[in-house]
Structures are given as structure tokens and as C-alpha cells.
Amino acid sequence: MARKVYGISGMHCASCAAIIEKRLTAIEGVRHAEVNFATEKATVELDSRAPSLDSINDRLRPLGYLLLDETHDQGAAESETAHQATPKEREEAKELRKNRNTVRLALPSAILMVALMLYGMLFRPLPHTLYNPLAMILATIILFGPGRTFLRGVASFLRYGAATMDTLVGLGTATAYGYSAAITLFPPVRDFLGAGTHTYFDTTIIVIGFVLSGKYLESRSKTRTGETIEKLIGLQTKSALLVRDGKETLVDVSEVRRGSLLRVKPGAVIPVDGIIAAGDGTIDESAVSGEPVPVDKGPGDSVTGGTINRRGSFTFTAMQVGSKTMLSRIIAMVEEAQGSRAPIQNLADRVAAVFVPVVLVLALLDLLLWLTLGTRFMGFTEALPLALNSFIAILVIACPCALGLATPTAIIVGVGRGAENGILIRNAEALEKLAVADTVVFDKTGTVTTGRPAVTDIVALDTGTAASRILQLAASVERLSEHPLAGAIVEAAERDGTELLECSQFRSEEGLGVSALVEGREVRVRKPTAGESARPEAAALLEEGKTVAVLEREGRAIAILALADTIKENARSAVEALKRQGIQTVMITGDRAETAEHIAREAGIDTVISGVLPAGKAERIANLQQEGRTVAMVGDGINDAPALAVADAGIAMATGTDIAIAAAGVTILKGDVGKVPLAIGLSRATLRVVKRNLFWAFFYNILAIPLAGGAFYPIFGLLLHPALAGTAMAGSSLSVVASSLWLKRMKIG
Structure with missing residues (x-):
């Protein structure tokens, strides 16, 4: 079964999404x-019987x-770095230009009519014999120019039964126009009514002008929610400096293959993932990892495509190219997460799916009530104009767009902000x-701890020997050992800037320790004897779960090292x-x-x-869940x-295995x-915004429809003008x- 993501052209509201x-x-x-609706994308699962895209579009x-x-061409798919506009992006740009052009015609006309309405209210209306024809x-x-899109919505509804926001606006404005044209062109009709x-x-x-303006502003605003993807794509470079036979050649990044040797100069963007072969640099990884401090790197260190070399020059071997680079995987993960549906969105989707047909019924019932009870x-x-006013206002104001945008826009921004801070969220459900x-349950090794042994304590048994001298002697011998703990002792000495001494006659005793001659005297690093382990100094360290080693010189123990x-x-x-x-925090x-216990006490x-x-x-995680807890697990290993x-929620350290990240x-x-x-x-912040958005979207429609329908007119004399309804509808989405x-x-945080 194949899973594909398509861009969508022609969506105008949440009901469109439900219809599609x-x-x-x-x-x-x-x-x-x-x-x-917010990302204007469709995720479709297809089986072997699936028709072609052309057939689906038919x-x-x-x-x-x-x-x-949305599939890129082969070159782009290989490099994933030279970003080209997708069909959806081209369609969006075309649609935005089209909307801007229609607004330039419709909005000035709407403003002119508002000015004439205000002039008539404040001073004296124009004579109807002049005003009505103009x-x-x-x-x-x-109506038949910029408003054609709404008329097409009415035609689609009549032919296919597919009702959208365009259907509501189209019915409202067409009704207003039809009634007005009838009494203007045919006076007998006016007299009859x-x-x-x-x-x-x-x-x-005014309704067409304001609704189209709102759509245009909404489209522009929605593009801002996806800025993170654009920033990530902007990190990708189109070229790389390939080193071949000692010569440097500037090539398209799509020509880079695994194993290629590349040169990175100061200020250059690293094109793909790899390992430094020679030279060094100071790498700014903030755009990918969220870490603001540049990192010094040298031979053997890994580098990530899309990061910037601020200082130094080096060559590196390409290890991951094309869609396999870390940056490409991040972009893919963020895109997928931003397009996913959160469980909390299901309620809004169900409401939006039936909202437009319900509104049509409510508008017709309201019209009939005004013409029967109102009369x-x-x-x-007197009742007829009020009936028409209410009918049109209900159709115009009852837009489910705010409901459709409430959850996905917050998810898009939340996921994007996480990516900017080095937190990749797989989907909205997570x-x-x-x-x-x-x-929160933490794995210990590699999550709470570094996952590498380190020297934690140096206890001198000989009061005349300084800790720095103890470390110098132990590291000088351990430098020749291959034991993992030996590396920790040497690393501690190098970190302190300790100069290591020359040694000879090195010997390794399997399971016991190592020894060598240092400055002509035998120095040995070994396991403690039973008696030494019982000493208070060693016993306290062993109780903390530490590994203890004894430093011996000329057959006499002079120090204990704990790792x-x-x-x-x-x-x-x-x-x-x-x-x-x-x-609550738990370590497993x-x-x-x-x-x-010792690690837990240190971490709190x-x-x-x-x-x-x-x-x-x-x-153990399942046991905690059975106790009624909602558990987030943090780990890094297989x-x-x-x-x-x-x-309930899994958090993987990206320094760990791909299997952990996938889970x-x-x-x-x-x-x-x-x-x-x-x-x-x-x-939590994202979910709060989602709930707030949904509350106001529901509250707005619950309050606006009765107001538009004239429910408050008999008591308070309040009636919503359709022009204001169009403005309010756009305002709710914005x-x-x-x-x-x-x-x-x-x-x-």
C-alpha cells in the first residue's frame, strides 16, 4: 500500500476539505x-487498484x-538541496496573485458603497432613481467579475450537492442582487410585493469586497505559519566544492556521492553530512540543532549539511547525501508533522463537515419565519427587507473557516518552533x-548520563602526593592500554592540561591491571584487593556504584581513583x-x-x-500507565x-540509534x-492555543448566527447588516x- 502526499488547488474553507x-x-x-485545510495538502493511502492522478482529478x-x-524531479530528489517550487507552491502563488487582483477591483468598490451608505445616514441619501441604476x-x-467564484459555488451545490463557504456567500449575494434587480428593472414586481x-x-x-479581502489576508497570514519550512529549505545549498585528484571543482550538489571528498572554506554552508578528513573549523549548528554556540571540530568529527563553517577550512568525506541527509530528514519530518491531524481536531472536522448544510437550512427557516410570523x-x-437581511447575513457570517483553521494553524506553528529549537515532533498526535x-521516565545511560566513564574522584593514600601528580602517573601508564576505563583516565589528564610522562616495559595483566616503568620506577594501575575495597575511602565510592582503581608505585598503594x-x-x-x-520523574x-540511586540523587x-x-x-512503563499515569519515555538505545x-509519548535522543528515533x-x-x-x-502551549482557537471559533458561530438571524431584534432592536457579517466572518479566521x-x-518551558 502506497502513501502519497498531494497539494490541493481550489480549497477555500474547511467544508472544502470535508468534501474532498x-x-x-x-x-x-x-x-x-x-x-x-491549513496546509492545503491531502495524505492519501492507495492500494494496487488505485487509479492514476489524472483519473482522480477527473x-x-x-x-x-x-x-x-508534489514529487520533485530526479535531480532534486537526489540532492534535496536545490529547492524548486512545487506544483502546489506555483499554484498558491498564482492564486495569491489572482486574489490580489480581484481585491484591487472589489475592495475599492466596497469602500465606495460604505461611503455612500454613511453619507446617506449622516446627510441625505441619493435619489433612488439615480442611485439604484448606478x-x-x-x-x-x-458579482459576475470577482464574485464568479461564489457563483460557481452555488452551481456546484445545485449540480453535485457539494455545499461550501462559497455556496453560502454566493446564495446570499445572488439573492440580494436578484431581489434588487427585480424591483429596479420591473416596477410591477415591486408593487406586487x-x-x-x-x-x-x-x-x-460590500460582502464580496470584504470576503475576498479577508480571503486574501487569510492566505497571506497562513503562509507565515509555514515559515519554518522555508527557513529550513533556505539552509540548503545548491553547490559543493569537490576535491578530485588534488583539484577543487565547483559542482552541483546533486553530483555529490557517498564517499566524495569535499572542501569547506570559511563562511561556506556545508552541503551534505559527512566526517572531517583533514583541517578544522568552527561550525554554527544553530539552525539545525537550536544550539547558539558554535562548535570546534577536527578530523574524525561529524558535520551536518546546512550548517555553516564560521572559521577555518577543512575537507570532509560525504557520508549521507540527497534525501538521507539530516537536514532533508528534518524537513520531511516537519512537513509531515505540520500536515498531520491532532485527535482534538476531529470534533471541529465533524462540525465543519455538516455545518454548511445546517446553515442553509437555518437560513431558509429564518427567512420563512420572518415572512410568516414577522408579517x-x-x-x-416591513418584514420582507428584514427577512432578506437576516437570510443574507446568516449565509455570509456562518463560515466554518475559523473551525477548520483552529487546530492545524497552531500545530504548524508549534511544530515549526520546535524544529527551530532542535525538537522534532513527528506528528500532531505526539x-x-x-x-x-x-x-517522565528517563533511561539512564546516554540520556541522564553521558554514557561514557569519567574520573570522578582521586583519593590520595599518601599525603605527600598531589592529585595532579596521581593523575599524571596513572594516565602515563594507561595511555598504552586499550581498556575503556584507561581512556577516561587519559582524557581527564588531557582535560587538565597534564603533561604525560614517557614510560617503558609496559605490561597488561588480563583482568588485573597494567604496569610500566615511569621515571625509572614501577607504576601500576590495578583492581583493589578485598582489604583495600573494605577501606572507608574505597567502600564509600563503591556504595555509589563507582568503579575503583588503585595506583601503586614501587609496590605501595599511593592513591585510589574512582570512575x-x-x-x-x-x-x-x-x-x-x-x-x-x-x-513526576522516574529513572529506569x-x-x-x-x-x-546515586545518579538519581545527583539529578534530583x-x-x-x-x-x-x-x-x-x-x-514497567505499562505498569505506570495502569496506575493512571500519562507517561512520556525518554531514551536513546535499541x-x-x-x-x-x-x-503515551516517546522522546528519543538523536545521538542514539535510528531504531529508537523511529519508535x-x-x-x-x-x-x-x-x-x-x-x-x-x-x-502544552500549543494545546492551549488550539483549545482557545476552538472555543472562540465555536463561540463566534453560536453567537453570530442568532444575531444575524434577528433573534435579538424583537427585544433589543439588534440586527446584523450583511456587510458587517462579511467583515466579521473574515475577522474570525484572521x-x-x-x-x-x-x-x-x-x-x-
Whole structure:
């Protein structure tokens, strides 16, 4: 079964999305279809019986919609760096230009009619014998020119039964125009109806002008929600400096292959992922990882495509090219997440799907009530204009666009802001689940800790020997050893700037230790004896789960060195931030209880679950869930993958394995555990914005429809003019988009 993502042309409201979904799923061979109004994309699952894209479009074209193939050409697909406009982007640009041109005609006409209305209210209206013909000419131009899109919506409804926002506006403005034209061109009709000379040409012009202006502003605002993708795409470079036979040649990045040797000069963008072969540089990785401080790198270090070399020059071997680079995978993940549907959106989608038909029924019922009950109280002549006013106002104001935009716009901005901070959210469901997590479970090794042993304590048994001297002697011997703990001792010495001494007659005793002659005297680093382990100094270190080594010189023990996996620099601050968010913290590990308890105390973690086999981690997560907790699991290894999948929300460290990343809904670049509370804060902020958007979208429609229908007229004399209804309808959608954009500046974490 194939899964494809298409751009969509012709969508104008949330009801359009519902219609397209319904039509797509009715096609044989289409297993499932999901349409996102905010991103204007359709995710379609196709089986072997699926028709071609042209055949699918033959079903959608009569309704005014088209699916656009988003597939890049082969060269772009290979490089994924030379960004070319997709069919959808070209269609969007064309549609935006078209909307701008129609607004330039319709909006000035609408403003002119508003000015004439105000002039008539404040001073004296123009004579109807002059005003009505002029208004009719202008209304005809506007309705059958810029307003054609709404008339097509009416025609589509009558022919196919597909009702959208365009249908509502089209019926409203056409009704206003038809009634006004009838009483203007045919006085006997006016006399028969007992109607006055007042017309609704101004309503037709103003509604079309304001609705089209609102659509144009909404389209422009929606493009701002996807700025993150554009920024990420902007990081991609089109060329690379290829080194071949000692010569440097500037080539298109699509020509770069795995194993190619590339040169990066100061200020240049690194074209693909790779490993530095020679030279060094200071790399600005902020755009990809969110880390503001540039990183010094040299031979053997990895570099990421899209990052910038601020200083130095180096050559590197390309390891990942095209769609396999980290930046391309980030772009793909962000695009997929922004186009996904959050569970909370289902309610809004169900409402939007039936909203337009319900509004049509309500508008017709309201019209009949005014013409029947209203006539009894005020007479037909007075009730008729009120009935038409209410009918048109209901059709115009009852736009489900705000409902359709409430969730996806917030998701787009939230996911984008996460990507800017090195937090990749796989889909909207993961974001929503993370927002309600009340317990965070950390794997220990590689997540809370660095995953590498380090020297933590140096205890001198000989008071005359300084710690720096102890480290110098131990590292000088261990430099020749291949044991993992030896590397930690040497690294500690190098970090302190200790000069290592020459040694000879190096010997390694399997399972016991190493020895060598240093400055002519035998120096040995070995395991402690039972008696040495019982000494208070060593016993305290062993109780903390640390590994202890004894430094011996000329057969006499002079020092104890303790080594352990240490907690990450910001692990404690991350745990404290989680507690401020009201979240319980748990650490799960296969290590001994002593080691786990010590690490947990250092990090400030509430609960420790130790001695757990890899297969048991998922079971422990399930146990926490059975206690009523909503669990987010943070891990990085293959053994964490089942637990990440079982947890309500999985957070993978990108320094870990691809399997762990694949199992998680959220990935944190650089393995920065400090971004876990930031991810939760972002998800909570996004969900708050979604709920606020949905509240105001529902509240707006619940209040606006009765007001437009004249429910408050008998008591308060309030009646909504259709022109104001058109403005309010556009304003509601813009307010939802503006609310979502506020996430860009909102404080999180």
C-alpha cells in the first residue's frame, strides 16, 4: 500500500476539505484520505487498484479542486538541496496573485458603497432613481467579475450537492442582487410585493469586497505559519566544492556521492553530512540543532549539511547525501508533522463537515419565519427587507473557516518552533499526547548520563602526593592500554592540561591491571584487593556504584581513583524544570541499585527503577500507565525502542540509534536532555492555543448566527447588516491565525 502526499488547488474553507475527503475515499483503490485545510495538502493511502492522478482529478475537477503531484524531479530528489517550487507552491502563488487582483477591483468598490451608505445616514441619501441604476451596474460588474467564484459555488451545490463557504456567500449575494434587480428593472414586481425602493446592491458589493479581502489576508497570514519550512529549505545549498585528484571543482550538489571528498572554506554552508578528513573549523549548528554556540571540530568529527563553517577550512568525506541527509530528514519530518491531524481536531472536522448544510437550512427557516410570523406583527412590507437581511447575513457570517483553521494553524506553528529549537515532533498526535503527560521516565545511560566513564574522584593514600601528580602517573601508564576505563583516565589528564610522562616495559595483566616503568620506577594501575575495597575511602565510592582503581608505585598503594558514568551537565536543571511543570520523574535502568540511586540523587529524580532487563522496560512503563499515569519515555538505545513505543509519548535522543528515533514521537537533536521540559512546555502551549482557537471559533458561530438571524431584534432592536457579517466572518479566521502565530513569541518551558 502506497502513501502519497498531494497539494490541493481550489480549497477555500474547511467544508472544502470535508468534501474532498469524502470524494477521495469514495474512489476505488483509495484506502484512506486525510485533507488538511491549513496546509492545503491531502495524505492519501492507495492500494494496487488505485487509479492514476489524472483519473482522480477527473472526479474532483467538476467540483473545482485538483490534486497536485508534489514529487520533485530526479535531480532534486537526489540532492534535496536545490529547492524548486512545487506544483502546489506555483499554484498558491498564482492564486495569491489572482486574489490580489480581484481585491484591487472589489475592495475599492466596497469602500465606495460604505461611503455612500454613511453619507446617506449622516446627510441625505441619493435619489433612488439615480442611485439604484448606478449601484446595479457596479454590483453586476462585481458579482459576475470577482464574485464568479461564489457563483460557481452555488452551481456546484445545485449540480453535485457539494455545499461550501462559497455556496453560502454566493446564495446570499445572488439573492440580494436578484431581489434588487427585480424591483429596479420591473416596477410591477415591486408593487406586487409591496416593497419600497430600497435595494441590496450595496450588500452584494460590500460582502464580496470584504470576503475576498479577508480571503486574501487569510492566505497571506497562513503562509507565515509555514515559515519554518522555508527557513529550513533556505539552509540548503545548491553547490559543493569537490576535491578530485588534488583539484577543487565547483559542482552541483546533486553530483555529490557517498564517499566524495569535499572542501569547506570559511563562511561556506556545508552541503551534505559527512566526517572531517583533514583541517578544522568552527561550525554554527544553530539552525539545525537550536544550539547558539558554535562548535570546534577536527578530523574524525561529524558535520551536518546546512550548517555553516564560521572559521577555518577543512575537507570532509560525504557520508549521507540527497534525501538521507539530516537536514532533508528534518524537513520531511516537519512537513509531515505540520500536515498531520491532532485527535482534538476531529470534533471541529465533524462540525465543519455538516455545518454548511445546517446553515442553509437555518437560513431558509429564518427567512420563512420572518415572512410568516414577522408579517403578523409588522406587516409584509416591513418584514420582507428584514427577512432578506437576516437570510443574507446568516449565509455570509456562518463560515466554518475559523473551525477548520483552529487546530492545524497552531500545530504548524508549534511544530515549526520546535524544529527551530532542535525538537522534532513527528506528528500532531505526539504533540497532543506529550502535552498531557504527568510522568517522565528517563533511561539512564546516554540520556541522564553521558554514557561514557569519567574520573570522578582521586583519593590520595599518601599525603605527600598531589592529585595532579596521581593523575599524571596513572594516565602515563594507561595511555598504552586499550581498556575503556584507561581512556577516561587519559582524557581527564588531557582535560587538565597534564603533561604525560614517557614510560617503558609496559605490561597488561588480563583482568588485573597494567604496569610500566615511569621515571625509572614501577607504576601500576590495578583492581583493589578485598582489604583495600573494605577501606572507608574505597567502600564509600563503591556504595555509589563507582568503579575503583588503585595506583601503586614501587609496590605501595599511593592513591585510589574512582570512575563512573556521570550525569549530563544540564540533567539536574532539566529535572527541576519538569518538577516546576508539575511532572513526576522516574529513572529506569538495568544497572545496580547503588549506581542508579546515586545518579538519581545527583539529578534530583524522584523514583528509581533499577535492575530492569531491556525487555522489561516496556512492561514497567505499562505498569505506570495502569496506575493512571500519562507517561512520556525518554531514551536513546535499541533497548529503549519498545518502551518508547509503549509510552503515551516517546522522546528519543538523536545521538542514539535510528531504531529508537523511529519508535518515538519526538526527537531531540544533539541528545540535549535539557530540552525535554522545553518540548513539554511547547506542546502544552500549543494545546492551549488550539483549545482557545476552538472555543472562540465555536463561540463566534453560536453567537453570530442568532444575531444575524434577528433573534435579538424583537427585544433589543439588534440586527446584523450583511456587510458587517462579511467583515466579521473574515475577522474570525484572521483572529484564529493571529492567535496561532502568537506561539512564535510565547514563552515556553
